[in-house]
Amino acid sequence: MSTLTDPAGAASPDRSVTPLPQPKIGGGRRGAFRIGAGLSRPAYLGIAVAVFAGLGALWWAATASGLVKPIFLPAPQAVWSRMVELAMDGTLWADAAISVYRMLAGFAIASAMAIPIGVLIGCFRPWEAAVEPLVDFVRYMPVVAFVPLTILWAGTSDGQKFLIIWIGTFFQQVLMVMDNVKRVSPDFVGLGRTLGLSESRIVTRIVIPSSLPGIWDTLRISIGWAWTWLVLAELVAATSGLGYRITVSQRYFQTQTIIGYILFLGILGLVTDQGMKALERVLFRYASRR
Amino acid sequence: MSEPKLRIAALDKWFPSKTGLLQVLSDISFDLADNEFVSLVGTSGCGKSTLLSIVAGLEDFDGGVLMSDGRPITGPGLDRGVVFQSYTLLPWLTALQNVEFALRAAGLPKSEIRAVARRHIELVKLERFADAYPSQLSGGMKQRVAIARALSYRPTMLLMDEPFGALDALTRHQMQELLTRIWEEHRLTVLFVTHDVEEAVYLSDRILVMSIGPGRIRETFHVGLARPRRQDMIASSDFIDLQRQVITSIREGSLLADAEI
Numbered sequence: 001m002s003t004l005t006d007p008a009g010a011a012s013p014d015r016s017v018t019p020l021p022q023p024k025i026g027g028g029r030r031g032a033f034r035i036g037a038g039l040s041r042p043a044y045l046g047i048a049v050a051v052f053a054g055l056g057a058l059w060w061a062a063t064a065s066g067l068v069k070p071i072f073l074p075a076p077q078a079v080w081s082r083m084v085e086l087a088m089d090g091t092l093w094a095d096a097a098i099s100v101y102r103m104l105a106g107f108a109i110a111s112a113m114a115i116p117i118g119v120l121i122g123c124f125r126p127w128e129a130a131v132e133p134l135v136d137f138v139r140y141m142p143v144v145a146f147v148p149l150t151i152l153w154a155g156t157s158d159g160q161k162f163l164i165i166w167i168g169t170f171f172q173q174v175l176m177v178m179d180n181v182k183r184v185s186p187d188f189v190g191l192g193r194t195l196g197l198s199e200s201r202i203v204t205r206i207v208i209p210s211s212l213p214g215i216w217d218t219l220r221i222s223i224g225w226a227w228t229w230l231v232l233a234e235l236v237a238a239t240s241g242l243g244y245r246i247t248v249s250q251r252y253f254q255t256q257t258i259i260g261y262i263l264f265l266g267i268l269g270l271v272t273d274q275g276m277k278a279l280e281r282v283l284f285r286y287a288s289r290r
Numbered sequence: 291m292s293e294p295k296l297r298i299a300a301l302d303k304w305f306p307s308k309t310g311l312l313q314v315l316s317d318i319s320f321d322l323a324d325n326e327f328v329s330l331v332g333t334s335g336c337g338k339s340t341l342l343s344i345v346a347g348l349e350d351f352d353g354g355v356l357m358s359d360g361r362p363i364t365g366p367g368l369d370r371g372v373v374f375q376s377y378t379l380l381p382w383l384t385a386l387q388n389v390e391f392a393l394r395a396a397g398l399p400k401s402e403i404r405a406v407a408r409r410h411i412e413l414v415k416l417e418r419f420a421d422a423y424p425s426q427l428s429g430g431m432k433q434r435v436a437i438a439r440a441l442s443y444r445p446t447m448l449l450m451d452e453p454f455g456a457l458d459a460l461t462r463h464q465m466q467e468l469l470t471r472i473w474e475e476h477r478l479t480v481l482f483v484t485h486d487v488e489e490a491v492y493l494s495d496r497i498l499v500m501s502i503g504p505g506r507i508r509e510t511f512h513v514g515l516a517r518p519r520r521q522d523m524i525a526s527s528d529f530i531d532l533q534r535q536v537i538t539s540i541r542e543g544s545l546l547a548d549a550e551i
Contacts, residue, residue, distance in 0.1 A: 187376045190366075194370065195368065196366065205391075286382050
C-alpha cells in the first residue's frame with residue numbers, strides 16, 4: 001500500500017525499540033516457501049541464472065564426456081563458434097531481418113483486424129452472434145493443415161507467410177480482445193450513459209481506453225504465436241529466413257546451426273516479450289500505485 | 291402546489307428468471323419534493339438499487355408512471371447525477387481530469403471546464419490530490435471525486451447507490467459529514483440507497499423502508515432532527531428512537547417475506 005493518505009504513517013520508526021522475535025507463521029516452513037511469499041529481485045535473478053547455467057553445464061558435460069555424438073548434439077562451444085561465424089559473415093543478421101519483418105507484418109495485419117472486430121463483438125451481442133461461433137469453429141482447425149493450401153494460393157512468397165501467421169493468431173486474438181472488452185465494468189458504461197454520451201462515444205471514450213491494458217496483454221501473448229507460425233511457414237516453404245536456414249542445415253547435418261538458430265529464436269522471443277512488458281509499464285503508468 | 295421533483299406511481303418491474311417472470315418491484319409510489327433528501331432502506335434483494343437504476347434511466351420498468359419535473363423519464367440524462375458504489379473513476383485520468391471528462395461530455399464551453407472542475411475538487415477538499423490517479427487514492431477519496439464529478443455538471447437530482455457501502459466506519463462518517471455539509475449549502479434533491487440505518491437517519495429528511503418479495507414501499511419515516519446535522523446527534527434519544535423504529539420496520543418486512551416462503 002502506498003496510497004497518499006496519511007503523512008503520519010510515513011514517520012520513521014523508533015529505532016531504540018528492540019524488535020520482538022517474529023512468530024513462525026505457516027507451520028514452520030521456510031519463509032520463501034509459503035504460498036504467495038515474496039522474493040527479492042537479486043534472489044529471483046540468481047535462481048533464474050542458476051537454472052540456465054545448470055542446464056548449460058549439463059549440456060557441456062554430456063558432449064564433453066562423449067556420451068552423445070556431436071552429430072546429434074554438438075558441444076556448446078561448437079554451437080557458439082558456428083553462430084559467431086554466421087554473425088560475422090552476415091548470414092545470421094540477414095536471416096533474422098527478413099524473419100522479423102515477416103513476423104511483424106503478419107502480426108500487424110492480424111492485430112489491426114482483431115482489435116476492432118474484438119471490440120465490436122465484445123460490445124454488441126448481434127455482432128457476437130454473427131462472428132463468435134464462426135471464429136470458434138475456425139480456431140479449432142489446425143494451422144499446420146492450412147500450409148499446403150496457402151502454398152497453392154500464395155506460393156512461397158511473403159504473402160504466404162503473412163497468411164499463415166494471420167490464420168494462427170487472428171482467430172485467437174479476436175476472442176481474447178472480446179474477453180478484454182467484456183471485462184469492462186458495466187458501471188463504467190452506466191456512467192457514460194448518465195453523462196449523456198452516445199453508445200459509440202461510450203465505446204471510444206470509455207470501453208476502449210478501459211480495456212487497453214488487457215488488449216496490450218493479448219498482443220504480448222499472441223506475438224509469441226506469430227513467431228511460432230512464421231518459423232513453421234519458413235520451415236516448409238521459403239528461400240530465406242531463420243526457419244529456412246534451419247531446414248537447409250538439416251540437409252547438410254549442420255546440427256550446430258540448427259541448435260544455434262533455435263536458441264537464437266528463443267532469445268528473440270524473450271527480448272520481444274520484455275520489450276512489450278517495458279512498454280506496458282510506460283503506457284499504463286497510471287495503473288501502478290506509487 | 292407545483293409538480294414534485296420526482297413522481298413515481300404504481301411502478302412495477304419484472305425480471306426474467308428460470309421459472310418464468312419474477313416480480314422485483316410492485317406498486318412503488320412516492321414523490322420527492324424539490325431539494326428533499328430521501329433514503330431508501332431495506333434488506334439486500336429488496337430492489338432498492340434496481341429502483342435507483344430505473345430512476346437514473348439505466349434500466350427499464352414494466353408498468354406505472356415515472357416523471358421528473360412533470361416530464362416522463364425515458365432514459366438517462368444530465369438532469370440526474372449518479373454516484374455508484376464502485377466509484378467508477380476512469381483509471382487513466384487524474385482526479386481533476388475525471389471531473390473534466392464529465393464536464394466535456396455535458397458540453398460545457400472549453401474555457402470554463404478547468405475552472406469548474408477545480409472548484410468541485412475543492413468542494414470535496416481534494417485540491418492536494420487533483421493530479422493523482424485513482425490508483426493512488428483511498429476509497430474515500432475516490433468516492434469524493436465521484437461526488438464532485440456528479441455535482442459538477444449541475445444536475446437537479448443526485449442519485450446515490452450505497453455510495454459509502456465499501457468504506458470503513460470512520461471514513462464513512464467523514465463522508466456523511468461531507469455530504470450533509472455540501473447538501474445543506476447547495477440544496478438539491480437526493481435519492482440515497484443504503485442498508486445502513488444510522489446513515490439514513492443522519493442524512494435524510496425522509497426514509498422509505500422497503501420490504502422484499504416483491505419489493506414494495508412498506509413504511510415512511512419523517513426525520514425530525516434539526517439541521518444542520520451534527521455527528522453528536524447520533525447519540526440523542528430522538529435519533530436512537532427513530533433508528534430503532536426503522537430497524538424494526540425492516541425486520542418485520544423481511545419476517546413477513548420469510549413467512550410467505
